Amino acid sequence: MALRKIERRKKRASFTILTLISIVWIIPVLWVISTSFKTEQEAVSGGINLIPNEFTLDSYRFIFNDTNNNILHYIRNSLIAAGSHTLLYLLIASMAAYGYGILKWKYRDKLFWFLISTMMIPAVMNLIPLYSIMITFEWLDKLQALVVPGLGGVFGVFLLRQFFLGIPKDLIESAKIDGASHLQIYLRIVLPLAKPALIVVGLFSFMGNWNDYLWPLIVLNSDTYRTLPIGLALMQGNYNIYYSRLMAATVVSIIPVLALFMVSQRFFIRGITMTGIKQ
């Protein structure tokens, strides 16, 4: 009886504290959304009101029609780069995971642990030589520079291999007895079973590529393949004191991520819990 009362009181206290923190957490975003619907004049007039006095879509109209740096163009570029990177990575990493997890060969585990141990090397050490390699390949300012280098990432291979190891051996053995080739086992048995793990790896490699800032900043120098994070950072300079436009662009940049999160929240949460990765 007493315990249950304590339990209820704990829940109420926790609810109150979390509500207060959440409000603090959301206010910056509300402030941004509110500014995006204000006129430029109102935005800098120093009003603390979250509801605009004069509601307008002018800023959105402006940024969508801006031919100098168009946010929809950047979003499209980011979708292409992150999307193609993710699809290729899922293919390459799942094949490798099959090789290190299901197939049996002589130096398999040694090579695999070597791959894992290279994850200790901080990315900063590779930045400049990688750029030099891009020059050699003539990949500067090309889509390949955004898509390909990350395909060698080890973490997704590690994760998928862990998952593959959990697939019942009998399933694979009996397929072998029925005369299935490794290609068939990989395509028809392992991949369909690994769907949740593939979704998790896909989400994280997509988000990683989508949000990458430093690498595209140094390998891109024209608008052709410029991605959203770089485009937004440019707008910060170009729109300067046009805060309403700037905030409209900020809101638009949040929407794709928010949409993705809405449909896949449980995979994000499960993925982190499973693996301990963070963005």
Place this chain on the structure above:
Amino acid sequence: MKRSVIDRLKEKSSLLFIAPHLIIFSIFFIIPFFYGIVISLFNWHMFFPEMREFIGFDNYQKILFDTEHIYHEYFFNGLGNTFTFVLISVPLLVAFPLLFALLINIEPPGYKVFRGIFYLPSLLSISTLVLIWRWVLNTNVGILNLTLSEVGLDRIPWLAEQPFAWASLVTMTVWWTIGGNMVIFTASLKEIPQSLYEAAEVDGANIFQKFFNITIPGMKNQLLYITIMTTLASFNVFGQPQLATGGGPSESTKVLMMYIREIAFGGGRPNPGIATAMAVLLGIIMIAISLFQSRIIRRLG
């Protein structure tokens, strides 16, 4: 039984499964690692190979010991600023998520919504993050200063003066990145057996005793993991100061990554050899610290 030639061929060909990844991994991870060490031993030119000149450890010598040299000053200013950021941010980036996880673990009504709210910012890009916070922290018309003047306080130049600049950078980083750590903590809290707490309650333990004697030891591994990963992430800090303060005021938030990028790719006279040597030194420091941390925490346990 002797295996047929066909069987052995089959086994060889199955190695094709790892080939695509292994080749790309070698080209873009292994080769750059060694190539970087080579570049750091050269007076390197990116676009004019004929002007490259082997100079041994000169770059390292300049950076580490030549107190007259501007690169020496850059390196130690940048490294000092990076350390400052790490020292302020890491404790908060571990403590806040732990606190939030403890609250969420009580599972009040709507706890999944709260978890979503705290997690969502970690999916935003650095540019979106900085646009949001520069507007919130705007000296004249940002909501924070407007609120301050509403209650009769002075406006604060959040990004233009110390110690506010550090406070702002760390605050936006906390807002941005606590989600991942929080979710890991929440999951590991679930794995601590409830019976331990019940036994402690019977013995009359208070909430702090329970926290330090059951909760903390119960999630030792995750704490170690999170502390190391967060420390390494904080060493990589670049975007927040680059976009929010530009390294100011007077280069006091200009972190080492900003110098490395500027020296390697910036305008004027790039010096990729020096920048790579700096990157190698930073890399070595990061590896050393993560080894050190894992040893300490293992010894404590």
